[in-house]
Amino acid sequence: xxxxxxxxxxxxxxxxxxxxxxxxxxxxxxxxxxxxxxxxxxxxxxxxxxxxxxxxxxxxxxxxxxxxxxxxxxxxxxxxxxxxxxxxxxxxxxxxxxxxxxxxxxxxxxxxxxxxxxxxxxxxxxxxxxxxxxxxxxxxxxxxxxxxxxxxxxxxxxxxxxxxxxxxxxxxxxxxxxxxxxxxxxxxxxxxxxxxxxxxxxxxxxxxxxxxxxxxxxxxxxxxxxxxxxxxxxxxxxxxxxxxxxxxxxxxxxxxxxxxxxxxxxxxxxxxxxxxxxxxxxxxxxxxxxxxxxxxxxxxxxxxxxxxxxxxxxxxxxxxxxxxxxxxxxxxxxxxxxxxxxxxxxxxxxxxxxxxxxxxxxxxxx
Amino acid sequence: xxxxxxxxxxxxxxxxxxxxxxxxxxxxxxxxxxxxxxxxxxxxxxxxxxxxxxxxxxxxxxxxxxxxxxxxxxxxxxxxxxxxxxxxxxxxxxxxxxxxxxxxxxxxxxxxxxxxxxxxxxxxxxxxxxxxxxxxxxxxxxxxxxxxxxxxxxxxxxxxxxxxxxxxxxxxxxxxxxxxxxxxxxxxxxxxxxxxxxxxxxxxxxxxxxxxxxxxxxxxxxxxxxxxxxxxxxxxxxxxxxxxxxxxxxxxxxxxxxxxxxxxxxxxxxxxxxxxxxxxxxxxxxxxxxxxxxxxxxxxxxxxxxxxxxxxxxxxxxxxxxxxxxxxxxxxxxxxxxxxxxxxxxxxxxxxxxxxxxxxxxxxxx
Numbered sequence: 220x221x222x223x224x225x226x227x228x229x230x231x232x233x234x235x236x237x238x239x240x241x242x243x244x245x246x247x248x249x250x251x252x253x254x255x256x257x258x259x260x261x262x263x264x265x266x267x268x269x270x271x272x273x274x275x276x277x278x279x280x281x282x283x284x285x286x287x288x289x290x291x292x293x294x295x296x297x298x299x300x301x302x303x304x305x306x307x308x309x310x311x312x313x314x315x316x317x318x319x320x321x322x323x324x325x326x327x328x329x330x331x332x333x334x335x336x337x338x339x340x341x342x343x344x345x346x347x348x349x350x351x352x353x354x355x356x357x358x359x360x361x362x363x364x365x366x367x368x369x370x371x372x373x374x375x376x377x378x379x380x381x382x383x384x385x386x387x388x389x390x391x392x393x394x395x396x397x398x399x400x401x402x403x404x405x406x407x408x409x410x411x412x413x414x415x416x417x418x419x420x421x422x423x424x425x426x427x428x429x430x431x432x433x434x435x436x437x438x439x440x441x442x443x444x445x446x447x448x449x450x451x452x453x454x455x456x457x458x459x460x461x462x463x464x465x466x467x468x469x470x471x472x473x474x475x476x477x478x479x480x481x482x483x484x485x486x487x488x489x490x491x492x493x494x495x496x497x498x499x500x501x502x503x504x505x506x507x508x509x510x511x512x513x514x515x516x517x518x519x520x521x522x523x524x525x526x527x528x529x530x531x532x533x534x535x536x537x538x539x540x541x542x543x544x545x546x547x548x549x550x551x552x553x554x555x556x557x558x559x560x561x562x563x564x565x566x567x568x569x570x571x572x573x574x575x576x577x578x579x580x581x582x583x584x585x
Numbered sequence: 586x587x588x589x590x591x592x593x594x595x596x597x598x599x600x601x602x603x604x605x606x607x608x609x610x611x612x613x614x615x616x617x618x619x620x621x622x623x624x625x626x627x628x629x630x631x632x633x634x635x636x637x638x639x640x641x642x643x644x645x646x647x648x649x650x651x652x653x654x655x656x657x658x659x660x661x662x663x664x665x666x667x668x669x670x671x672x673x674x675x676x677x678x679x680x681x682x683x684x685x686x687x688x689x690x691x692x693x694x695x696x697x698x699x700x701x702x703x704x705x706x707x708x709x710x711x712x713x714x715x716x717x718x719x720x721x722x723x724x725x726x727x728x729x730x731x732x733x734x735x736x737x738x739x740x741x742x743x744x745x746x747x748x749x750x751x752x753x754x755x756x757x758x759x760x761x762x763x764x765x766x767x768x769x770x771x772x773x774x775x776x777x778x779x780x781x782x783x784x785x786x787x788x789x790x791x792x793x794x795x796x797x798x799x800x801x802x803x804x805x806x807x808x809x810x811x812x813x814x815x816x817x818x819x820x821x822x823x824x825x826x827x828x829x830x831x832x833x834x835x836x837x838x839x840x841x842x843x844x845x846x847x848x849x850x851x852x853x854x855x856x857x858x859x860x861x862x863x864x865x866x867x868x869x870x871x872x873x874x875x876x877x878x879x880x881x882x883x884x885x886x887x888x889x890x891x892x893x894x895x896x897x898x899x900x901x902x903x904x905x906x907x908x909x910x911x912x913x914x915x916x917x918x919x920x921x922x923x924x925x926x927x928x929x930x931x932x933x934x935x936x937x938x939x940x941x942x943x944x945x946x947x948x949x950x951x
Contacts, residue, residue: 251651282850283649376936376937463944485645485649486851486855489852493858493859499712500717500718503929503932507928507931511931563873566872569823570742570743570805576938579933582931
């Protein structure tokens with residue numbers, strides 16, 4: 220009895236303490252620090268839809284924190300090169316980064332799950348995996364070992380398959396094709412006989428023009444149009460089956476993240492969510508207009524032949540088995556990811572597929 | 586020359602003023618008010634995926650503002666009934682609301698564009714319209730007249746077509762069918778001979794069990810399962826062509842919104858964006874598991890026959906012409922919305938459709 224009465228008192232005491240704790244942050248407001256962070260992006264400003272995401276994040280965070288938390292933005296190459304963003308955040312060269320995690324498959328192929336893997340999830344399914352399907356926890360567990368806290372921030376939607384100088388009718392037509400394509404996608408293409416080429420953005424157009432390469436994949440109509448690929452390659456293939464829903468990410472140095480006041484963490488996380496929706500929305504609007512212009516200018520839109528898709532999918536699944544045997548991190552994520560993918564396909568093939576198929580078939584292409 | 590030099594000086598002065606303005610909020614932090622607002626939802630707590638969105642918004646806003654801005658949540662009926670939320674926010678009975686804007690088509694059918702119209706946009710297209718396609722501006726212009734600032738906050742994805750006691754094979758089978766369906770969807774169904782019935786959630790199950798009604802549409806597998814409709818109706822139809830991407834919204838009394846410090850406005854807007862992504866993600870995860878259980882329990886999944894879809898689409902387009910003739914607000918929004926819809930269908934039928942069709946056709950239904 221006495222012990223119980225003691226416990227009762229103790230719990231009242233705790234409750235009072237809790238009230239005090241709730242009130243405390245109000246008093247502590249004036250103590251919130253003024254911060255000026257650097258963010259290094261993997262992208263140039265010319266990829267304006269991608270770059271706009273970090274402009275949005277910086278602006279929203281600044282507003283939400285009354286101007287106290289400022290994020291300075293640096294385009295690719297200004298502080299570190301495009302593919303060095305992860306290391307720059309890991310090592311604390313900058314507090315934050317913006318990147319596409321599949322740039323780091325050389326460190327571990329598991330990084331690709333944070334962005335896109337061939338024959339993976341579409342944009343909405345990728346968000347479902349990250350927000351509600353356990354994906355974010357799995358990815359944070361990986362990034363933690365690289366001293367990084369990652370936040371999803373944007374998606375392009377399914378990308379195009381790229382620009383080809385010649386028509387592709389069979390799998391045999393892929394053999395020996397020199398294509399600018401990298402990462403896991405490059406390895407899948409390699410299994411079909413494509414000779415993958417890595418080159419920086421500035422070198423792609425002249426290489427395609429001269430015929431040094433036969434094909435190039437970049438992003439989608441809006442971003443591709445700026446390069447003028449349509450002037451030197453006639454066929455524009457879809458879909459980019461290696462990038463069905465590529466997600467962009469914000470990286471934050473883990474120590475810096477942990478030092479942030481809860482208020483700033485929340486402002487940053489939610490600003491990234493706003494930019495996440497905005498990027499997909501912007502691409503969905505800009506790509507239509509660009510596609511119209513390209514087609515009006517003579518570009519031939521072509522769907523990859525089914526046999527190419529089937530062969531590429533088989534090559535992809537084989538590659539995943541090879542990765543699983545070789546990379547424990549990949550294997551650990553691939554298992555639950557594969558189950559999630561199968562579940563999503565099951566659900567989307569019912570109502571979403573039925574609706575989309577009907578309305579798209581009723582609309583004419585103009 | 587002198588005038589020009591004067592202008593030059595003036596602009597320097599303005600720039601200095603701007604710097605001062607940027608610095609000011611830091612000083613003003615301690616003056617940020619403690620607020621406790623009431624939010625009335627149109628939904629019961631049992632619709633937990635919908636209700637969770639406002640729990641997320643309240644929690645994130647509280648954290649981002651260091652506990653100073655609290656939002657108390659009230660389920661449907663606790664302060665006002667489900668369909669009275671718009672008026673409650675408009676009149677200032679509560680500061681905020683959560684609702685589905687198509688509940689208010691009785692005031693003006695234009696409200697439906699903020700949520701869903703039959704044969705409208707899918708979830709991602711709806712977000713594209715609101716964030717990047719001019720939709721938000723058009724809807725805010727409408728809500729302003731009702732003294733409300735609206736923020737998109739969540740989407741269910743395409744809903745199911747509902748539970749039917751008998752199989753639907755032709756348009757003729759729809760004639761005389763008593764179906765629980767309301768709003769614009771009810772009017773479309775009316776044109777096919779369906780007798781629409783309005784009833785509260787508690788009355789639906791007994792009515793379907795007794796055969797007072799022949800069919801009911803509610804949400805999707807996860808929410809429908811809780812009602813046990815599968816025990817009294819065998820056929821589960823898809824897609825809910827009247828709700829391809831129904832968006833939920835947060836309403837804020839316009840005067841209250843304008844009084845909010847910029848910091849709180851930003852925290853609230855971004856918290857809604859987080860909840861927006863989260864709701865769709867949650868539904869995409871929960872619906873699969875529920876659908877599996879329903880099908881395992883004997884539910885017959887059926888796609889609406891194409892002739893029903895074609896007839897319903899024709900009836901819908903006719904209805905929109907009638908609305909446009911009668912309601913200037915509807916007409917004003919329908920024009921640009923229709924153009925946007927056509928654009929999105931054009932874009933989605935290329936790469937997105939090609940990718941989804943391929944991978945869904947390769948996956949087996951388990």
